[in-house]
Amino acid sequence: MSEGAMASATRLTPDELHGWLAGMLGDKRVLAAVDEDGLRVFRSVERADQIALPTGKTRWSPKEFLFARTETLFAYSVAGNEVTLDGAPVESAEQVLVGVRPCDAAGFLRLDAIFLDGDADSLYASHRVRTTVVTVACDEAGPECFCTAVGGSPASDKGSDVHLTRVADGWLVRPVTAKGDRLTASLAGVGRAPSPEEHAEAETQSTRVAGHIRQSAIAREWAAILESRFHLPLWETLGRRCVGCGICTYVCPSCSCFDVTDTGSASCGERCRSWDSCTFAAFTRHASGHNPRATQAARYRQRVLHKFSYFPLGHDGESMCVGCGRCVQLCPVGLNVRETVQAVVAAAADGHDAGG
Amino acid sequence: MPSAFQPHLARIVSTRDETPDVRTLRLAFVEPDVARRFRWEPGQFAEFSVFGSGESVFTMANSPTRPEYLECTMRAVGKVSGAIRSLSVGQVLGVRGPYGNRFPVETWRGKDLVFVAGGIGMAALRSPLQFVLDNRADFGDVVLLNGARSVADLVYKDEMAAWQDGGVRVIRTVDPGGEATGWDGEVGLLPHVFERLALGPDGRIVIVCGPPIMLHFMFLALEKSGFTPEQVVTTMENKMKCGIGLCGRCTIGRVFVCRDGPVFTWAQVRAFPKDF
Ligand SMILES: Cc1cc2nc3c(=O)[nH]c(=O)nc-3n(C[C@H](O)[C@H](O)[C@H](O)COP(=O)(O)OP(=O)(O)OC[C@H]3O[C@@H](n4cnc5c(N)ncnc54)[C@H](O)[C@@H]3O)c2cc1C
Ligand code: SF4
Ligand code: SF4
Numbered sequence: 145m146s147e148g149a150m151a152s153a154t155r156l157t158p159d160e161l162h163g164w165l166a167g168m169l170g171d172k173r174v175l176a177a178v179d180e181d182g183l184r185v186f187r188s189v190e191r192a193d194q195i196a197l198p199t200g201k202t203r204w205s206p207k208e209f210l211f212a213r214t215e216t217l218f219a220y221s222v223a224g225n226e227v228t229l230d231g232a233p234v235e236s237a238e239q240v241l242v243g244v245r246p247c248d249a250a251g252f253l254r255l256d257a258i259f260l261d262g263d264a265d266s267l268y269a270s271h272r273v274r275t276t277v278v279t280v281a282c283d284e285a286g287p288e289c290f291c292t293a294v295g296g297s298p299a300s301d302k303g304s305d306v307h308l309t310r311v312a313d314g315w316l317v318r319p320v321t322a323k324g325d326r327l328t329a330s331l332a333g334v335g336r337a338p339s340p341e342e343h344a345e346a347e348t349q350s351t352r353v354a355g356h357i358r359q360s361a362i363a364r365e366w367a368a369i370l371e372s373r374f375h376l377p378l379w380e381t382l383g384r385r386c387v388g389c390g391i392c393t394y395v396c397p398s399c400s401c402f403d404v405t406d407t408g409s410a411s412c413g414e415r416c417r418s419w420d421s422c423t424f425a426a427f428t429r430h431a432s433g434h435n436p437r438a439t440q441a442a443r444y445r446q447r448v449l450h451k452f453s454y455f456p457l458g459h460d461g462e463s464m465c466v467g468c469g470r471c472v473q474l475c476p477v478g479l480n481v482r483e484t485v486q487a488v489v490a491a492a493a494d495g496h497d498a499g500g
Numbered sequence: 501m502p503s504a505f506q507p508h509l510a511r512i513v514s515t516r517d518e519t520p521d522v523r524t525l526r527l528a529f530v531e532p533d534v535a536r537r538f539r540w541e542p543g544q545f546a547e548f549s550v551f552g553s554g555e556s557v558f559t560m561a562n563s564p565t566r567p568e569y570l571e572c573t574m575r576a577v578g579k580v581s582g583a584i585r586s587l588s589v590g591q592v593l594g595v596r597g598p599y600g601n602r603f604p605v606e607t608w609r610g611k612d613l614v615f616v617a618g619g620i621g622m623a624a625l626r627s628p629l630q631f632v633l634d635n636r637a638d639f640g641d642v643v644l645l646n647g648a649r650s651v652a653d654l655v656y657k658d659e660m661a662a663w664q665d666g667g668v669r670v671i672r673t674v675d676p677g678g679e680a681t682g683w684d685g686e687v688g689l690l691p692h693v694f695e696r697l698a699l700g701p702d703g704r705i706v707i708v709c710g711p712p713i714m715l716h717f718m719f720l721a722l723e724k725s726g727f728t729p730e731q732v733v734t735t736m737e738n739k740m741k742c743g744i745g746l747c748g749r750c751t752i753g754r755v756f757v758c759r760d761g762p763v764f765t766w767a768q769v770r771a772f773p774k775d776f
Binding site (some may be wrong): 191215218220222225226227229231232258259265266267371374375378398401402403404405408409410411413415417420427428429430431432434436437438441442443445450454455458481 | 502503504505506507508509511512550551552553555577581590591592594620644679712737738739742745746747749751753754756773774775
């Protein structure tokens with residue numbers, strides 16, 4: 145974070161911050177990280193006091209507000225030989241995501257790269273334009289965190305519209321984009337310029353938290369190396385443990401594969417798209433029963449290579465993984481994508497590559 | 501603006517049963533404007549849907565040179581293809597597309613062509629074959645080698661005579677044991693029949709479509725006859741849902757079959773890992 149960018153930050157007291165957030169509640173849908181029966185999730189909130197901006201991340205990423213778990217594409221009705229289709233009403237209500245971790249905001253940029261590329265996905269695009277992202281710099285890193293290993297940082301404002309940093313007795317609030325300017329327009333005359341000490345405090349925090357993340361970097365050059373090691377027997381050794389539960393993809397900020405299905409009867413219903421997972425056998429199984437991705441290990445390899453090889457090779461080397469570490473934390477059989485990547489790269493360097 | 505997932509509506513104008521489980525549908529778009537605008541190239545496909553059952557991809561089976569209708573030939577194998585099978589004339593289905601790349605027909609100009617189709621794979625080669633027939637003077641010698649398990653499984657039986665008259669040498673074969681009384685075609689697997697024809701590689705393009713096992717042996721036969729992988733074109737089948745490079749299902753490494761394919765040279769296919 146550069147000094148220049150910091151200069152446009154405003155320092156707010158906790159009360160001023162809550163006043164600002166409360167002001168959004170009237171005309172916008174505000175989504176914030178809340179603790180609900182021991183589970184931290186993003187929920188729509190009605191009162192500013194529900195917005196606690198807790199330390200640490202939600203159980204799953206807030207991607208569902210841009211790319212819903214299930215979303216109606218259109219409704220159909222069939223009467224005799226006539227069919228009527230009704231496009232899903234385009235939602236235009238503005239929504240603000242408050243308290244997004246930098247890794248999750250980076251996840252939004254990955255989704256943008258996928259859904260807004262070429263044949264732009266108008267549905268995703270409609271949610272994207274109505275969403276403003278308020279990120280919070282992390283004042284603590286979890287044992288699972290590895291954002292710094294994949295080009296991120298606990299203080300990053302990439303993918304953010306307004307970036308918040310906690311300081312001793314308040315908050316630094318900094319608009320990052322034009323959307324952020326609009327959201328912070330109501331702060332005119334509120335708060336004060338941050339003191340040099342507060343700037344320094346933010347810098348120190350950023351360095352301290354990043355320093356807690358001990359995971360070594362996943363080098364950009366590895367994308368090509370990994371692709372060339374597709375046939376390494378190690379994939380089988382590592383991946384055969386995978387039970388294909390799909391948890392890793394569901395909690396992931398950048399997983400974006402989906403299914404398209406009809407719900408309803410032959411006379412009326414909806415066509416929907418919903419989250420799917422490359423770790424499921426049915427993902428690639430043809431109607432004939434033939435499955436080109438025949439083993440669970442091959443499916444685990446697909447997930448790892450998509451994140452760390454195929455996507456980066458098509459996006460200037462940028463990893464699709466944002467390092468939130470949720471999949472590492474929640475995999476029921478202890479699979480760790482970061483260690484897998486390192487093992488595959490190291491094994492080949494050791495000459496264990498079977499070639500091919 | 502309707503999303504890319506919202507299909508056009510098309511009405512079934514006629515149906516023709518090709519085999520006990522394969523049917524050809526002739527479709528007309530409900531909106532005259534769509535009927536005018538919807539254009540495709542040989543080898544492209546579309547997502548066809550039955551409301552309440554879902555969507556599946558099928559190749560556009562007629563050539564863009566015959567644009568009055570849209571035709572497709574479908575084998576009933578599962579949910580959507582089975583539901584399409586149960587629709588009758590006058591009923592409406594959804595069509596969105598066209599998607600994918602196409603056969604590079606302009607690079608075939610002046611060359612001899614061999615179309616080799618196994619089973620339902622013939623559906624994918626009918627459009628480029630019709631295209632060639634409609635521009636017959638642009639191409640050299642044209643052979644169609646079409647095979648199926650049995651006589652009953654051969655598709656487009658009613659069209660072969662017209663293709664023959666149009667300047668295509670049509671050779672049909674069935675697997676040993678698949679003959680029926682009065683069968684005057686060949687008996688034998690496609691690669692064997694191909695070898696018997698002794699067609700040399702000079703100035704010739706081979707367009708192949710069929711089940712994976714047939715493709716495998718067909719290519720061995722082609723290699724033996726001196727064809728290079730660049731001279732052989734095929735169209736790939738992979739499970740897909742969106743058709744537009746988003747759903748992530750049809751990928752082989754960095755390649756999206758829906759967007760970068762489905763038409764590939766054998767040189768490209770050969771470079772793909774098998775267990776992708
Ligand atoms: C580019 C392309 C062109 C094709 N052209 C033809 C054709 O002209 N004629 C023909 O009979 N068949 C064709 N197929 C195969 C056809 O798509 C499948 O047989 C069909 O999708 C099966 O759907 P289902 O709902 O009946 O089966 P289910 O087993 O119920 O399948 C569920 C869903 O999975 C997907 N799916 C399953 N198998 C396949 C598959 N092999 N390929 C793609 N998607 C699949 C579909 O979205 C399908 O709706 C083509 C496939 C591709 C990829
Ligand atoms: S991975 Fe990085 S950005 Fe994400 S919560 Fe951990 S420290 Fe913050
Ligand atoms: S890697 Fe782990 S979390 Fe992901 S599908 Fe396999 S077992 Fe489930």
